[in-house]
Amino acid sequence: MVHRPHRNLAGLLLAGLTITLLAALGISTGTATAATHGQPQSVSQASSAKPTVVLVHGGWADSSGWNDEIASLQRRGYPVLAPANPLRGLSSDADYVRSVLKTISGPIVLVGHSYGGAVITNAARGVPNVKALVYIAAFAPDEGESLAQLVTKNPGTQITPDALIERPYPLPGGGEGTDLYIKAETFRDAFAGDLPLRATRLMQATQRPFSVAAFTEPSGPPAWKTIPSWYLVATDDHAIPPKTQRFMAARAGATTASVKASHVPMMSQPEATTRLILQAANSVG
Template identity: 45%
Template sequence: MSAAPTVVLVHGAFAESASWSGVISRLAERGVAVVATPNPLRSVTTDAANVRSAVEGIGGPVLLVGHSYGGAVITEAAVDNPAVVGLVYVAAFAPDHGENALQLTGQFPGSTLGETVRPYPLGDGTHDLFVDRDLFPNQFAADVAPAEAAIQARTQRPIRDFALGEAQPAATPAWKSLPSWFVFGDADKNIPVEGLRFMAERAGAVAIQEVPGASHSVMVSQPDAVVAVILAAIDHLTTA
């Protein structure tokens, strides 16, 4: 039997580490080692380097879990990284080489995210993007309690537009060599559900869990469903 991996949670765009709170508390109750690592949301390359540093500091096997844009980050961070034993994508991108988040969002109909995003110039020709705080609850977290969704709107971290348009660097993304699991809601307004299914099936996922009625903030609104997938991944990795 293999050693149980530490779960490393990576948030995505317009979110932050506290969005994993419900997942963390439930995993901790089950004795699972878990940490949510900060994600600067500057570029896939540099954000992945930050995750690699976090993995190195753990000193044992790691199960990487990424939400949304965080999926692109863990896909890159796990490349040629022997400590990473599996990947869990939570309403997340799983890009192939040369693909980017904007391209994958627009590849299938259904996303209304672009209508709600507001830019801030950074002075170098790029912009920080955030979701209009008044529109955030309906767009990002429609199944989250309104008061909690309003807090999410006000604590969201902006993402640099360059990161969303950056082509996935690795010639061979990590999901081609590592086992993966996917969990997402069928009411996601950010990433079209058809696109999420496409990426999960293309990756040859061990399991694909669709959560009825769940929004893009599935880890906030349905933490039990997300935890169940993570626990199934741990069981698979430790008994295989």
């Protein structure tokens, strides 16, 4: 019989590495300590008493737009999460974000940019530990309103039908939806005119598609009626007119600040954006 000591040794090493990795992640391996009683700690339990900041991006974008704010908040000891917004439909996107929120223990500061504001307006319903809403050049719809209605409420938007490309996509179970993309020749002026051309070319090429369903679906009862809110108005915004932003902020009773920025102040003015988020976070007892 041929003995294979190397195979046994490899198995032992693998088992040891697995136990070490699980321990590093705070996952019990069956030898629970008295401190944890065999239960893994949540992110918020393991962190300080600071609220968790959840950042929700908008259409034609992704979570990387929050990179500067994430780094700044983490340096200050805040737990931060920036989930991917599906961009498929307002109610379904809000349901997804709500499912993420329900995995977080402790108070939450919920932040939304652009369409992400409509998502947080709906996602915060039924999540009692959401203690503050922060809108960054964002939609804050009332019940029954759609983004299509709000974006045309006042003149000034460059997100018009001739600025968009429509592309069909298959729906689960059959049928067809329509995605919207901003044309290359329009993207920078309409979306991010205060960022370098090199950056906006990359943003346009990598933009995530934004469905017509998300743009036209009516919003539900707004969380800003019961949760304190903050709003950052971007005064050079060519996507959501600043007049409309001020209207939504006033209607929500939001603590409002303004910054000279395009539609993406979290990228062009990250310090001002972070400052408003911190104001909301500091209000959470």
